[in-house]
Amino acid sequence: MSANADLRNRYSKSRYKVKQTPGDIIFHIFNALLMIFVVVVMLYPMLNTLAISFNEPLDSVRGGIYLWPRIFSLAAYEEVLENQLLVVAFRNSIMRTVISTIGGLFVCSVAAYVLSRREFLLRKFVTIYFVITMYVSAGLIPVFFLFQNLGILNTFHVYWLPGLFGAFNVIVIRSYMQGLPDSLVEAARIDGAGEFRIFLQVILPICKPVLATVGLWIAVGNWNDWFTTLVFANEDHLATLQHELMKSLGGAMGETSNINMHPDSAQTGGHVMTPVAVRAAITMIATVPILCVYPFLQKYFVKGVHVGSVKG
Amino acid sequence: MSSGAITKPLYGDVSHILFYRYPRKFWVTLGGAAIILILTLLNWVNVIDTYFDNVEFRIMQMDASFGIFTAFFNSADAYDWLYSRQASSGAFDPGVMLNIFRIGFPLAFLAAFGLLAVAVIKYKSKNFITLSNIGFGIAAVIPVVFCTLMLYINAQHNAYLIEDFGAKNIFLMLLNSQDVGDALARGHAREYLRDHISIYNGLTAIPWPMIASFFAILAMILLRKDDKRLTMVWHQKALFLMIIPIMIYVFIFSFLPLAGWQMSFQFFQPAADVHPWVGFQHFMNFFTRGDFQRVMTNTLAMSMINLVLGFTTSIFLALMINEIRLRKTKRVIQTISYLPHFLSWVVAAGIIEQFLSGDGILNDFMINLGLWDERRLILAEPDSFWMMLGLSNVWKSVGWNTIIYLAAMTAIDPELYESAEIDGAGRFGKMFNITLPGIKSTILVLLIMSIGFALNAGFEAPLLLQNVMTRPTAENIDLNVFFQGIDDQNYSLATAVGMFRTVVAIILITLANQASKRFAKESLV
Numbered sequence A: 001m002s003a004n005a006d007l008r009n010r011y012s013k014s015r016y017k018v019k020q021t022p023g024d025i026i027f028h029i030f031n032a033l034l035m036i037f038v039v040v041v042m043l044y045p046m047l048n049t050l051a052i053s054f055n056e057p058l059d060s061v062r063g064g065i066y067l068w069p070r071i072f073s074l075a076a077y078e079e080v081l082e083n084q085l086l087v088v089a090f091r092n093s094i095m096r097t098v099i100s101t102i103g104g105l106f107v108c109s110v111a112a113y114v115l116s117r118r119e120f121l122l123r124k125f126v127t128i129y130f131v132i133t134m135y136v137s138a139g140l141i142p143v144f145f146l147f148q149n150l151g152i153l154n155t156f157h158v159y160w161l162p163g164l165f166g167a168f169n170v171i172v173i174r175s176y177m178q179g180l181p182d183s184l185v186e187a188a189r190i191d192g193a194g195e196f197r198i199f200l201q202v203i204l205p206i207c208k209p210v211l212a213t214v215g216l217w218i219a220v221g222n223w224n225d226w227f228t229t230l231v232f233a234n235e236d237h238l239a240t241l242q243h244e245l246m247k248s249l250g251g252a253m254g255e256t257s258n259i260n261m262h263p264d265s266a267q268t269g270g271h272v273m274t275p276v277a278v279r280a281a282i283t284m285i286a287t288v289p290i291l292c293v294y295p296f297l298q299k300y301f302v303k304g305v306h307v308g309s310v311k312g
Numbered sequence B: 001m002s003s004g005a006i007t008k009p010l011y012g013d014v015s016h017i018l019f020y021r022y023p024r025k026f027w028v029t030l031g032g033a034a035i036i037l038i039l040t041l042l043n044w045v046n047v048i049d050t051y052f053d054n055v056e057f058r059i060m061q062m063d064a065s066f067g068i069f070t071a072f073f074n075s076a077d078a079y080d081w082l083y084s085r086q087a088s089s090g091a092f093d094p095g096v097m098l099n100i101f102r103i104g105f106p107l108a109f110l111a112a113f114g115l116l117a118v119a120v121i122k123y124k125s126k127n128f129i130t131l132s133n134i135g136f137g138i139a140a141v142i143p144v145v146f147c148t149l150m151l152y153i154n155a156q157h158n159a160y161l162i163e164d165f166g167a168k169n170i171f172l173m174l175l176n177s178q179d180v181g182d183a184l185a186r187g188h189a190r191e192y193l194r195d196h197i198s199i200y201n202g203l204t205a206i207p208w209p210m211i212a213s214f215f216a217i218l219a220m221i222l223l224r225k226d227d228k229r230l231t232m233v234w235h236q237k238a239l240f241l242m243i244i245p246i247m248i249y250v251f252i253f254s255f256l257p258l259a260g261w262q263m264s265f266q267f268f269q270p271a272a273d274v275h276p277w278v279g280f281q282h283f284m285n286f287f288t289r290g291d292f293q294r295v296m297t298n299t300l301a302m303s304m305i306n307l308v309l310g311f312t313t314s315i316f317l318a319l320m321i322n323e324i325r326l327r328k329t330k331r332v333i334q335t336i337s338y339l340p341h342f343l344s345w346v347v348a349a350g351i352i353e354q355f356l357s358g359d360g361i362l363n364d365f366m367i368n369l370g371l372w373d374e375r376r377l378i379l380a381e382p383d384s385f386w387m388m389l390g391l392s393n394v395w396k397s398v399g400w401n402t403i404i405y406l407a408a409m410t411a412i413d414p415e416l417y418e419s420a421e422i423d424g425a426g427r428f429g430k431m432f433n434i435t436l437p438g439i440k441s442t443i444l445v446l447l448i449m450s451i452g453f454a455l456n457a458g459f460e461a462p463l464l465l466q467n468v469m470t471r472p473t474a475e476n477i478d479l480n481v482f483f484q485g486i487d488d489q490n491y492s493l494a495t496a497v498g499m500f501r502t503v504v505a506i507i508l509i510t511l512a513n514q515a516s517k518r519f520a521k522e523s524l525v
Helices: A002-019 A022-053 A075-082 A085-114 A123-135 A139-149 A167-179 A184-190 A195-206 A208-223 A227-232 A240-247 A273-309 B014-021 B026-049 B057-064 B068-074 B074-088 B094-123 B131-161 B171-187 B186-196 B198-207 B208-225 B227-235 B237-265 B281-288 B291-322 B327-344 B344-355 B361-371 B382-408 B414-422 B429-437 B440-454 B458-465 B475-486 B491-519
Strands: none
Touching: A002 B171, A002 B198, A022 A273, A022 B026, A022 B327, A022 B344, A022 B429, A075 A240, A075 A273, A075 B475, A085 A123, A085 A195, A085 A208, A085 A273, A085 B237, A123 A167, A123 B237, A123 B491, A139 A227, A139 B237, A139 B475, A139 B491, A167 A208, A184 A195, A184 B429, A195 A208, A208 A273, A227 A240, A240 A273, A240 B068, A240 B344, A273 B094, A273 B327, B026 B131, B057 B491, B074 B475, B186 B458, B237 B281, B281 B291, B281 B361, B291 B382, B291 B440, B291 B475, B327 B382, B344 B361, B344 B458, B382 B429, B382 B440, B382 B458, B414 B429, B429 B440, B440 B491, B458 B475, B475 B491
8 A cells, every 4th residue: 555655656656747837836946935034034033042142141131132142151151050040940940840850651551442442331420521621721710729738839839730630631642542453451361460561561652652742842831930939839949941931021910020230230251241131041951951952752643633633 | 121120019108208219328428438528517607617717726726626616616706605604604514515526526426337337237248258348338338437536636735734754545535635624724824825836737637527427428429329339449459558658648738728718708808806797898809999801801912912922933943943854954943942941030131131131132223223213111101011922922922832843743644744745736836725733732722721721921020020110911810919919918819819810710611611622623622
């Protein structure tokens, strides 16, 4: 079948490729221009920030830096790495991301495994029970008081405990598991494996693609989250990178940053610090980890998103 | 037929319906389920009545965790009532009274379940040890075990509170709770309790008996039909064991906060002892207040602009990416177009602010081209905020949104394109007559779904991009809740607005789902 289709494709391509009309060529040029535009728009801001972060801080204020630093300097990064608050924030961000991702993947995949078993008696009921949580949320204030009553307000637990379960993630993983042949489970059962063993040793290993996708979503969501810190854990020892970055942007919430960014008061190694440079450096530190990971998981996105959003 | 029809009586009176149409077991289970349901509701009323009430919080959970019948006797009113009675008569000891309730009602609870279990066991007396009987036994025992356990923990905690560590025996401790009553009367314990709201209190305040009863009801519903199901439950015990903790977790973090909606009908102040009920006053305030219209306009305008811009751009980009022939180039472009999706809104907002700032690149560009006469501070212009927000959303998510369309396009049969070419269709002809119809159902489903989210105009993006100047056009419902609740600490009003939003959203989503079922033959939920 596929070989057949391949042959047909090759045949049809060779037959029709020859006939490139002038219209086709214009179209392709237009398309290429559009794609260049898209690439520039998506990529330029990051490269620009990268250049600023490596530029001499005071020089950056003059503006006019585009893709390459004018005067190369690591002063901004030194400043950031010397700031105790930012070190704490970096550690917290990493810890919450790791814990949430591992815990969240485990909880979601257990739920997905149970829901993927067709013989499970409460399958429909539990599915509805979970799906409701996607649409009904109590809102900010009741959640605030719930956290207060549970005693997780202003503790590290608020970062990982409430977010372990995600109905959408469960459905995505479940759809993938449903696509696996039933004989896998049956064979394992005949061999005398219990449900936990089947789940851990048979199903989980072959679900790596979908687990990678969902794991990335959870990790990105946790790494990028600043709101939890703002509302539920606004203390210095619970700082996160994104929240510090948010404060350094200023304006939005009218908060003042703890990071010392007055040009005349913060001097490190003969360099004068500027908000622009520090912000660029934090932005890069807060962004690079994700940018290093996601391109490698790209091939799994299509499956995850497709299955998840249409079948709900 | 004849062998099956044995003793069907000819008369059709009540006893016929009671005893013949449905087996006795049905009525027993129904009655049991009804009792548990009522108990659960009572407990629920009790819990929601006092859950968010900080001052009476500890006092409430001392009893709420086991005493379903003690709903009344938990509250401050009950204590006041008891003590006033004592003061007037002098012959009435509230501590003893409370102990009667504390011991009596769990016992009554136990008795109810015991009777239920006995009834079932008697009915099935021929094979005494059946799965059904075991199941009933478990269903009956779980809540009672929970109740007793909570009773025990509470008693222990009470002993701790009054620094009476000698009381280790559960029965001793039950009697000791009289001391707690005395401490309460002296007013010392109350302060102590108020200062010691901890994870422990949080855990015991969760209505465990209610959860247990819920599962008992579930078990009974399953039992109602036949024993086969119970056998299946037994076979699937591992699956149940896996899912039940998760269900409890989801209940705590997703369903329990819904009890907080009661705040929107109260005049809620965290430090106050009593929160007077005010009915729909907060809703009326919200609807009649001057900025209701503004907030609603902002919300609807933002979500409309997001919807239109988001759909057109991502479908267009998907069509264009689909036309790229070089596979590697295609993948690289896709990867780059996903990039902004993975940035946090904080980073994105920083980038957008820089881009649009007075000395930003957009100003440079426009002035060099001579399109603008002077530098504009675009993010300080209220009129252009909606558009800027929409464009920011496009920048951040257009690449990511193409995934689903591109996936739908790969599912289109290539033969369709071939036959179209043979029929003389050009590039655009194929695009409009094959590709677009091919992804029509995907578009439709997504469109209907996003109409369901019409009141979700985003939270992070407008919050980070707005400032004092643009606040009038930037404040949508979510921001309103945030400003009301967190900045102004107007908890009741914020909860009311949030509740309004959620209820409208549920209605819209339900309608959207119906529409989707009808038009796209595909259910979303």
